[in-house]
Amino acid sequence: MVALEYLHMMGIVYRDLKPENVLVRSDGHISLTDFDLSLKVASCLHPSQHKQKKKSTHRAAVEIITEPMDVRSMSFVGTHEYLAPEIVSGEGHGNAVDWWTLGIFIFEMLYGTTPFKGVDHELTLANIVARALEFPKEAMVSQSAKDLITRLLIKDPTMRMGSTMGAAAIKRHEFFHGINWALLRCIKPPFIPPPIACKDFVAVDSAIESSIEYY
Template identity: 55%
Template sequence: MHFFSSCFTLINIRRIVTRFYASEVVVALEYLHMMGIVYRDLKPENVLVRSDGHIMLTDFDLSLRCDDSTSTPAQVIPAQNHTPAPPQSEYAMDPPKFGATSCILPNCIVPSVSCFNPMRRRKKKALAGRHVGPSFVAEPIDVRSMSFVGTHEYLAPEIVSGEGHGSAVDWWTLGIFLFELFYGVTPFRGMDHEVTLANIMARALEFPKEPVVPASAKDLITLLLAKDPCRRLGSTMGASAIKHHQFFGGVNWALLRCTTPPFVPPIFTRDVLSDESCPDTPVEYY
C-alpha cells in the first residue's frame, strides 16, 4: 500500500509541476500571438526559469512577425455552452461558432453536421446547464510562411512538407514540449534528422508505458499533435481552447503569475575578486 501511495504521489507531483510550466508557456504563446508573432522555436532550451521561479521565453531568431494585413486582431467570442475538453471527434463534429468579424482559414472550415445526428443531440443534452464565459482569442491564423525553420524534433508536419504553415505550429511544439516534460524524450526522434522528419510525417503518436502519465495529459498531447493543422487543438480558437482542456483544470489563469512556482532556484553568493574594473560586490547566481 505504501508503494502504490508513493507512486501516486510522484505521478501527482509530476502532473502539477508540468501543468504549471505548461500553463505559463501557453500564456506566453498567447501573448506573442496577440502581438502578431509566431514563435516557431519552443523547446526546453528556450524556456528559462527566472529567479522567482516563473518562466520566460528566449531566442526569437526564428520568430515570424505578421503584418497588419495578415494578423487577426484580438477578439472576444461570446459565451457559449461547450465542454472544457472535448475530444477530437467532437471538435470535428461541432466547430466553434464564430462571428462575422472572425477570421479563419477556408480549408479549416469543417462541414456542419446534421442536427438530426443522434451523437450531436446527446452531446447538447449533456452540455445543458454548463455555461462558460466569453473566450478571448488572439490567434494570427491567417499568416502563412514557407520557411523551413525550427529544431528537427520539434518541427510540425506542415513545415516538413513545405506546404506552408501558420501559428498552429506553436501548438504542435507545445505538444512536443509536454511530451518531453513527461517522458524525457521527444515522440518522433529518429537515428538521424532524415528519419526524424520521416517519423513526423508518417509515424503515429505512441506513448511509452513508463513513466505513468495522467490520461488527461495524454489526451491534450494527442490533440496538440494532430498532424493536420486544421484539426489541431488551438488552430482556430488559439490558447482559449487549450486553456479549457481538463488537463489545466484548476488553473487560475488570471492570477497565474501570482501563483507560487513549484520550484524557486536557490540563490547563492560568491565574493568576486576585486580589481580596477570589477568592484568587490557579491554577485547573485541562480
C-alpha cells in the first residue's frame, strides 16, 4: 500500500498490482516491479486540516493527501482477475483502480484465489462488473480484514476506500492498527528470505541446459 501511495504521489497510476509483480527483498521488505502498464499523470498534494479559532494556541494537525488529479484513462489494461469494474465497463478510470487491485491482492493472499474468477476470461469480467463480493466460509479470516477488502472492492470508484483521501484513509483502518507508518522501513518484516548460494544457481542453469535439445 505504501508503494502505491508513493507512486500516486509521483503522479503514477500503477494498474498492475498482482503477486507476480511483488518482489521480496533480501531484508524482507517488498518492492514493486513491471511498470509497463503504468500511467503517468499530474499529481497534487492536498493539505487537510481542521479549522481552529484565532485565539487558540494549539496548531491544527495537517495531513498530506496524495492524489493524481485530472486523470481519466480509457485504456483496457491489466490482468483479467484484477481489473477494476470501471476498466471492464470502459467508463474510464483513475488512481482508484490501484485500491481495487489492492483489495483483490489482499483477498488472494488470504484465500488463495481471486474473488471474481470465472471459468474463462469473459465470465471473469462479467463477475467483476455484476457479481457481489462473497467470502469463502471455510477460511478463518478476521472481520477487520473482510471489512477492509469490502471497502476496497466497492464497484463504484467514487465510493471506494482511498478514492478521495488516498492511502491516508486506508492506513487508519482497523486492520492496520498498531502499525507505525512513519517507521515502517525500520520494522523487521515477519519473513526474511534465506540467502541463496551461488551453487544453487549453477545447479539450476545446468538442469536447464541439460534439458535443451540441439538440432
